[in-house]
Amino acid sequence: MMSVATDRAWAEHALEVLHGAGYRRGGARTAVVEALSRHDCAVSALELDDELRQRKAGVGRASIYRSLEQLEELGVLKRLEVSRGMASYERIVQSGHHHHHAICRSCGRLEPFEDPGLERAIARVAGRVSVDVAEHEVVLRGLCERCTR
Amino acid sequence: MMSVATDRAWAEHALEVLHGAGYRRGGARTAVVEALSRHDCAVSALELDDELRQRKAGVGRASIYRSLEQLEELGVLKRLEVSRGMASYERIVQSGHHHHHAICRSCGRLEPFEDPGLERAIARVAGRVSVDVAEHEVVLRGLCERCTR
DNA sequence: ATGACTGCAAAGCCTTTGCACGCAA
DNA sequence: TTGCGTGCAAAGGCTTTGCAGTCAT
Numbered sequence: 001m002m003s004v005a006t007d008r009a010w011a012e013h014a015l016e017v018l019h020g021a022g023y024r025r026g027g028a029r030t031a032v033v034e035a036l037s038r039h040d041c042a043v044s045a046l047e048l049d050d051e052l053r054q055r056k057a058g059v060g061r062a063s064i065y066r067s068l069e070q071l072e073e074l075g076v077l078k079r080l081e082v083s084r085g086m087a088s089y090e091r092i093v094q095s096g097h098h099h100h101h102a103i104c105r106s107c108g109r110l111e112p113f114e115d116p117g118l119e120r121a122i123a124r125v126a127g128r129v130s131v132d133v134a135e136h137e138v139v140l141r142g143l144c145e146r147c148t149r
Numbered sequence: 150m151m152s153v154a155t156d157r158a159w160a161e162h163a164l165e166v167l168h169g170a171g172y173r174r175g176g177a178r179t180a181v182v183e184a185l186s187r188h189d190c191a192v193s194a195l196e197l198d199d200e201l202r203q204r205k206a207g208v209g210r211a212s213i214y215r216s217l218e219q220l221e222e223l224g225v226l227k228r229l230e231v232s233r234g235m236a237s238y239e240r241i242v243q244s245g246h247h248h249h250h251a252i253c254r255s256c257g258r259l260e261p262f263e264d265p266g267l268e269r270a271i272a273r274v275a276g277r278v279s280v281d282v283a284e285h286e287v288v289l290r291g292l293c294e295r296c297t298r
Numbered sequence: 299a300t301g302a303c304t305g306c307a308a309a310g311c312c313t314t315t316g317c318a319c320g321c322a323a
Numbered sequence: 324t325t326g327c328g329t330g331c332a333a334a335g336g337c338t339t340t341g342c343a344g345t346c347a348t
Contacts, residue, residue: 026327060331086312120270132292134291134292138286140274140282211304
């Protein structure tokens with residue numbers, strides 16, 4: 001399972017899609033896309049806010065939420081409901097490759113995993129429901145090794 | 150797939166577990182358990198609140214949240230993060246039988262489904278992660294038939 | 299009688315919205 | 324120049340907490 005420090009390809013793709021949708025290349029949106037491109041796994045809006053503030057990007061919290069919403073709507077970002085009352089976001093890579101998450105119910109740590117068999121099972125089920133399935137998410141919950149002891 | 154109007158067995162089990170954990174048989178908790186036992190699928194705290202208010206149960210919103218938290222902790226209730234910023238709760242039946250959800254991203258309608266193959270795939274994956282998996286959830290998102298047209 | 303349980307109201311937290319200014323096109 | 328984009332502050336919505344009265348044991 002490869003992982004890149006910064007997914008420049010995704011960032012460029014995202015900016016292109018934004019532009020194609022008629023959005024202008026504002027500083028805030030670009031900063032949000034760039035911040036997201038540095039994360040392989042789920043990040044929350046507040047984490048991005050912290051990050052951008054540390055980099056003194058001068059991006060308002062509202063702009064972060066607005067950008068995330070647009071990116072999600074355009075299908076380049078996936079919104080996840082994983083932690084208690086807080087959404088997380090994750091890049092959607094063009095290759096179609098993606099992972100799911102095991103979450104420690106004690107410390108909240110996220111462990112990503114991927115499994116072709118699981119994906120096949122989901123694809124089969126998706127064909128049987130009346131919803132036209134566009135995406136899915138699987139979450140495993142329990143205690144991580146550290147919290148078990 | 151059978152479905153009962155009111156899962157009295159679950160309700161009694163839940164009350165018993167509560168009692169066993171040292172909780173007293175207060176009116177609010179009993180009302181919440183009874184309300185939950187009438188739902189086969191995910192309900193939000195606010196929906197339960199509406200329901201109980203209509204029945205003039207005189208149960209405060211805070212008590213509903215407190216009861217839900219206790220029931221979840223005792224393992225008789227499952228908390229789901231399905232809709233935007235709002236949690237839902239679902240009974241955990243002793244038979245181990247359970248379903249997952251397909252959600253319309255437009256109208257929010259939930260369609261439950263179950264699939265043994267999917268469960269097997271999840272069981273396999275659960276053995277490979279470092280988290281000691283106690284439960285899991287699968288969510289399919291897309292547009293329902295009504296919202297597609 | 300004692301301490302858990304509860305309702306009410308207030309506070310918290312994440313997220314969204316309103317608004318005036320600034321900037322991309 | 325036009326009106327989209329943005330930051331700030333205020334408002335929203337769900338959830339949690341504080342507190343004093345009530346009730347189970």
